[in-house]
Amino acid sequence: xxxxxxxxxxxxxxxxxxxxxxxxxxxxxxxxxxxxxxxxxxxxxxxxxxxxxxxxxxxxxxxxxxxxxxxxxxxxxxxxxxxxxxxxxxxxxxxxxxxxxxxxxxxxxxxxxxxxxxxxxxxxxxxxxxxxxxxxxxxxxxxxxxxxxxxxxxxxxxxxxxxxxxxxxxxxxxxxxxxxxxxxxxxxxxxxxxxxxxxxxxxxxxxxxxxxxxxxxxxxxxxxxxxxxxxxxxxxxxxxxxxxxxxxxxxxxxxxxxxxxxxxxxxxxxxxxxxxxxxxxxxxxxxxxxxxxxxxxxxxxxxxxxxxxxxxxxxxxxxxxxxxxxxxxxx
Amino acid sequence: xxxxxxxxxxxxxxxxxxxxxxxxxxxxxxxxxxxxxxxxxxxxxxxxxxxxxxxxxxxxxxxxxxxxxxxxxxxxxxxxxxxxxxxxxxxxxxxxxxxxxxxxxxxxxxxxxxxxxxxxxxxxxxxxxxxxxxxxxxxxxxxxxxxxxxxxxxxxxxxxxxxxxxxxxxxxxxx
Numbered sequence: 001x002x003x004x005x006x007x008x009x010x011x012x013x014x015x016x017x018x019x020x021x022x023x024x025x026x027x028x029x030x031x032x033x034x035x036x037x038x039x040x041x042x043x044x045x046x047x048x049x050x051x052x053x054x055x056x057x058x059x060x061x062x063x064x065x066x067x068x069x070x071x072x073x074x075x076x077x078x079x080x081x082x083x084x085x086x087x088x089x090x091x092x093x094x095x096x097x098x099x100x101x102x103x104x105x106x107x108x109x110x111x112x113x114x115x116x117x118x119x120x121x122x123x124x125x126x127x128x129x130x131x132x133x134x135x136x137x138x139x140x141x142x143x144x145x146x147x148x149x150x151x152x153x154x155x156x157x158x159x160x161x162x163x164x165x166x167x168x169x170x171x172x173x174x175x176x177x178x179x180x181x182x183x184x185x186x187x188x189x190x191x192x193x194x195x196x197x198x199x200x201x202x203x204x205x206x207x208x209x210x211x212x213x214x215x216x217x218x219x220x221x222x223x224x225x226x227x228x229x230x231x232x233x234x235x236x237x238x239x240x241x242x243x244x245x246x247x248x249x250x251x252x253x254x255x256x257x258x259x260x261x262x263x264x265x266x267x268x269x270x271x272x273x274x275x276x277x278x279x280x281x282x283x284x285x286x287x288x289x290x291x292x293x294x295x296x297x298x299x300x301x302x303x304x305x306x307x308x309x310x311x312x313x314x315x316x317x318x319x320x321x322x323x324x325x326x327x328x329x330x331x
Numbered sequence: 332x333x334x335x336x337x338x339x340x341x342x343x344x345x346x347x348x349x350x351x352x353x354x355x356x357x358x359x360x361x362x363x364x365x366x367x368x369x370x371x372x373x374x375x376x377x378x379x380x381x382x383x384x385x386x387x388x389x390x391x392x393x394x395x396x397x398x399x400x401x402x403x404x405x406x407x408x409x410x411x412x413x414x415x416x417x418x419x420x421x422x423x424x425x426x427x428x429x430x431x432x433x434x435x436x437x438x439x440x441x442x443x444x445x446x447x448x449x450x451x452x453x454x455x456x457x458x459x460x461x462x463x464x465x466x467x468x469x470x471x472x473x474x475x476x477x478x479x480x481x482x483x484x485x486x487x488x489x490x491x492x493x494x495x496x497x498x499x500x501x502x503x504x505x506x
Contacts, residue, residue, distance in 0.1 A: 004488055009496050013445070017464050020442030025355040029370050030347075033377040037335070037343040040381050044338055 115282045117199060118275055121192035269311050273303055277311055284316050289323070296320055332393050336384050347377070350397055353465040357398065360461050361405050363450045372408060376401050391475070398466045399476045402458065448498035456491035459484055 004010055269277075276299050283292040299308065309317060334342035354376065359369040379400055387396070449457055455477070462473045474484045 004485070004492065007492065010492050013492065013495050014464065016441055016445050017449075020445055021352075021356050021465070023356050023359055023366075024352055025373050026366075026370050029374050030351070033374060033381075034344060034347060036378060037347070037381050038340045040384070041335070041338050041340040041343075 115278065117195045118278060121195060122275060269303075269307070273299075273308075273311065276302070280316060281313060284313075284319060293324060296324065332384070332387055332396075333389060336387055343381075346393070350394065353467070354397060354401055357461050357465040358401060358405065360446070360449055360465070361457065362408075364446060368408075372401075372404055376404050379404070392472065394466055394468060395472045395475060398462060398468065398472075402462075402476050444498070445495070448495045451498060452491055452494055456487045456494065459487040460491040460495075463488065 276295065280292060280295050280299060283289075283295060299312075303311075312320075332342070332346060335346065351373075355369065355373050358373050358376070359366060362369050362372070376397075380397065449460065452460065458477055459473055462468050462476060466472075468476070470481045470484050470488075474481045477484065
């Protein structure tokens with residue numbers, strides 16, 4: 001740089017240029033620029049003052065945006081109201097969905113239990129009857145006893161028979177064999193009676209507890225039925241007594257027939273017939289129709305007559321009429 | 332400028348008076364002595380300075396800052412004009428016919444020749460010589476403004492002087 005500045009030619013040019021450089025901007029331009037500069041400083045002061053005021057306001061805790069803060073609270077309330085109303089209206093206008101059909105047919109475990117118990121007791125009875133036939137062979141005096149319960153008269157004939165057999169056996173049979181067989185028969189009958197009394201008492205209680213169902217023994221006999229049930233239970237306590245057993249068995253039979261068949265008056269049917277009827281009813285309820293047909297045929301064969309029809313439930317009779325024809329009932 | 336930044340309006344007045352002549356002539360020469368455009372651009376430069384007063388950082392001399400802004404504004408102008416060189420009209424020189432005595436006439440003739448010679452210089456060389464003459468800036472400051480290194484500025488100045496000597500030869504010393 002110093003080289004250039006020391007150059008003589010440069011010095012001449014520099015001097016000539018500086019001598020010619022006297023131009024200046026227009027006065028209006030000067031004024032406008034200076035005015036703008038002063039205005040800018042004033043504006044700065046104003047903005048500074050405003051900023052200072054704002055700062056003071058913020059420090060004093062005065063709400064600077066009251067309107068902005070106020071609007072969204074009512075808006076949220078309105079939105080909630082609209083949404084809830086729309087939901088309610090929608091639910092009200094929607095068609096009601098029909099509930100699932102309730103299965104009216106209810107499961108009756110008691111019947112199954114009863115059937116099982118009866119099967120057990122039946123096997124016990126069969127066993128006892130085979131023993132009895134054996135006893136008859138060895139002691140022909142016992143053959144005077146009715147062979148089947150159907151031959152006996154009265155509902156408790158099947159249960160009463162062993163008692164008479166017992167007395168007869170006591171008289172004639174040898175003591176050792178007779179006492180063993182007697183004990184076996186007694187036990188079997190007692191067990192049967194006990195089990196039947198339990199189940200029947202329970203079913204009776206259930207029937208009585210249902211307010212819509214009236215006791216089938218007759219109008220106004222609820223108290224007496226209850227008394228019978230209580231009597232049954234009380235009878236269970238005296239299991240050793242064979243007389244009580246026979247009484248209880250007859251009561252059970254009476255009650256059971258009245259509850260199971262639905263007839264008002266007690267039918268004169270045997271225990272075996274009743275067992276078969278129960279089995280039929282159970283098969284009918286379980287919809288085991290093939291076996292039911294066979295059993296019905298057996299029933300008709302064993303128990304002909306109009307009384308056998310009366311012992312059967314109405315719905316079973318109807319089913320028989322529809323599926324097996326009228327001839328089967330006549331048989 | 333720092334004083335003006337802090338809100339002292341009178342400081343700007345001083346600043347303006349100090350730099351307005353040199354800056355105006357720098358712009359005028361760059362624009363081939365067109366006073367109307369030069370006034371407009373000159374005003375723009377100062378307005379920009381006023382607006383940018385709060386962002387001003389005293390990292391260099393104020394004149395460097397000012398001429399840097401002026402240079403950028405001229406570049407923008409030339410870009411907008413694109414063919415700014417076509418505007419250079421060597422006939423568009425003012426010959427004051429009402430010149431008085433012979434000496435004055437001769438002096439004005441020399442000054443006019445210098446202006447014409449500068450106008451004929453290439454843009455880079457013209458910028459360098461004008462920044463040196465009007466802004467009274469050093470090589471480093473010119474280099475910073477024009478965005479080149481110091482040696483480039485030096486060579487541009489040398490070329491410019493040679494060219495001016497050739498144009499103005501034989502240059503008569505100003506009496």
